[in-house]
Amino acid sequence: MRTPVIAGNWKMYKTVDQALDFMNALRERGEVSGVEQVVCASFVALPALAQATSGTGVGIGAQTMHWEEEGAYTGEVSPTMLQDIDVPYVIIGHSERRTYFAETDETVNKKTKSALDHDLTPIVCIGETLEEKEADRTQETVRDQVAKALDGRSSAEASRVILAYEPVWAIGTGKSATADDADEVIRFIRKTVADQLDHDVARDIRILYGGSVKPSNIDSFLERPDIDGALVGGASLDPNSFGQLVDAAA
Numbered sequence: 017m018r019t020p021v022i023a024g025n026w027k028m029y030k031t032v033d034q035a036l037d038f039m040n041a042l043r044e045r046g047e048v049s050g051v052e053q054v055v056c057a058s059f060v061a062l063p064a065l066a067q068a069t070s071g072t073g074v075g076i077g078a079q080t081m082h083w084e085e086e087g088a089y090t091g092e093v094s095p096t097m098l099q100d101i102d103v104p105y106v107i108i109g110h111s112e113r114r115t116y117f118a119e120t121d122e123t124v125n126k127k128t129k130s131a132l133d134h135d136l137t138p139i140v141c142i143g144e145t146l147e148e149k150e151a152d153r154t155q156e157t158v159r160d161q162v163a164k165a166l167d168g169r170s171s172a173e174a175s176r177v178i179l180a181y182e183p184v185w186a187i188g189t190g191k192s193a194t195a196d197d198a199d200e201v202i203r204f205i206r207k208t209v210a211d212q213l214d215h216d217v218a219r220d221i222r223i224l225y226g227g228s229v230k231p232s233n234i235d236s237f238l239e240r241p242d243i244d245g246a247l248v249g250g251a252s253l254d255p256n257s258f259g260q261l262v263d264a265a266a
């Protein structure tokens with residue numbers, strides 16, 4: 017059985033104090049079981065959050081990382097640095113990183129490998145642009161992105177990856193994919209994983225939907241057996257809204 021995941025992506029929001037306030041408010045809602053909760057914050061908030069969440073069942077994640085352990089890479093953060101502060105998750109290949117920070121399928125592959133090598137759980141984002149959708153190239157795009165992200169990984173490694181299908185046109189726009197469309201693409205992604213690796217990995221790998229998910233529409237996605245949760249931006253910033261998403265998945 018695949019445990020559902022609700023992962024928040026805070027992007028470039030929240031100071032350390034604001035991050036800690038969020039965690040206190042979330043803690044007051046009480047513990048929730050049966051769902052993996054993850055909050056991906058800015059690098060500066062990670063050490064404080066990792067301490068504040070210790071023993072709460074909430075996992076902390078970074079929003080990117082470099083693939084090397086150390087080196088002359090000004091401004092970058094390495095997987096060993098994340099391990100060092102007990103941050104077990106990392107988002108890789110978010111569309112904003114691909115669009116604004118030159119993330120490519122090749123760097124996504126290196127980062128995914130590096131995250132797995134360092135016992136981190138990579139949340140690997142894939143998804144088509146509006147132009148690709150309108151040109152009827154959604155399947156081709158996601159097949160290519162999945163193939164490149166997982167290229168070279170063993171079945172055991174790939175089953176530790178969390179994939180997030182995030183149509184680029186749905187991120188931060190308030191215009192989510194329909195549950196039917198998200199379900200169709202996610203089932204296609206699962207088939208792609210089966211073709212590339214094997215059926216066991218396709219059965220075990222968690223695949224999330226992301227793109228304008230909120231408490232009012234989360235149920236429509238979660239009721240699809242192939243959708244294992246959500247990667248959420250805007251609606252993850254408020255502890256009550258995040259808590260409602262978690263409750264829906266529990």
Ligand code: PEP
Pocket residue numbers: 025182186187188189190226227228229247248249250251
């Ligand atoms: C995201 O940042 O990954 C995302 C899906 O954002 P939003 O939920 O705001 O669309």
